[in-house]
Amino acid sequence: MTACTTTTGIDAPDRSPVGPWPADAGFCAVVRHFLTSCWPLIGDDDPARQLAYYEGYQAALLAAPADDLRGPGASEWRDELLAWVARCVTTYREQAS
Secondary structure, three states: OOOEEEOOOOOOOOOOOOOOOOOOOHHHHHHHHHHHHHHEEEOOOOOHHHHHHHHHHHHHHHOOOOOOOOOHHHHHHHHHHHHHHHHHHHHHHHHHO
């Protein structure tokens, strides 16, 4: 059995409100990880923490292989999720500055 390599997917892991995930995680696994890790941010009105979450989410999604996406609409769902996360990054970046 080999050791699992983990990653934070962002340049400043000490800022990330999300714990590490397997470096070889596919797109759907990354989505699952971030969705199950976001509960501490519910009701958190600190734009810097929200920005760190969405920057990490964006970086992780862009780095994740999409091999686990199958079926009709999978590609469109990926594109829509990436666009939504990009809008969140833009919104929280504006609020944090």
